[in-house]
Amino acid sequence: MALCTHRAAQENISEQGIVKIIMKQPDVTLIDVTKLLPQAVIDMKYATDDNLTGQVVYCENRCLLHPDAATALVRCFEVAQLAGLNLKIFDAYRPKQAQHIFWAVLPNPDYVADIKIGSHHSRGVAVDLTLTDERGQELDMGAGFDEMTERSHPFYPHLAPEIQRNRLLLNAVMAAGGFIGMPTEWWHFELPNSISYPLLTDVFDCFPSKHLA
Helix, strand or coil: CCCCCCCCCCEEECCCCEEEECCCCCCEEEEEHHHHCCCCEECCHHHCCCCCCCCCCECCCCCEECHHHHHHHHHHHHHHHHCCCEEEEEECCCCHHHHHHHHHHCCCCCCCCCCCCCCHHHHCCEEEEEEECCCCCECCCCCCCCCCCHHHCCCCCCCCHHHHHHHHHHHHHHHHCCCEECCCCCCEEECCCHHHCCCCCCCCCECCCHHHC
């Protein structure tokens, strides 16, 4: 596992928050969501220890997306605003290093993408998020982020109607931008053709993990 290092040799960062990844394949330009959607709430869980690993994973607190996903997310934000709601983002682009850590913690493809395939987060086209109300409070989704249990399944039946409505509302907001969900995590959304996007060269590093020792 690499130590946290500065990657200036691998990326160019503009004042507009655009990160250009220099790759063997055509250049991919990642968009800084904090600059694209300054009103959105950013709470990158893997830059904290509030996640399934119990440790800080990301060396840098950066919320980045592929331009296609970023454009789609802007539409989601606009639709959420119509209902007096806001987006609260937990994860977006994810280094491939991180996926190895998550797989070591939970090698279950129902919840964590197999490292042989790679995560759609590492393609820059997936986002984990929830909705907040006018007071900035998260809508009750009945299960916390990274709670890898049946209760996290979007259509888990044994939850109160209010929670079911909140989950349906989140799905509707994300569908407005063209995202689709997954059957096991209410917070995860991705572009429909995510697998067609290449895995990206890591933009930033992850802290060494005890789970890979």
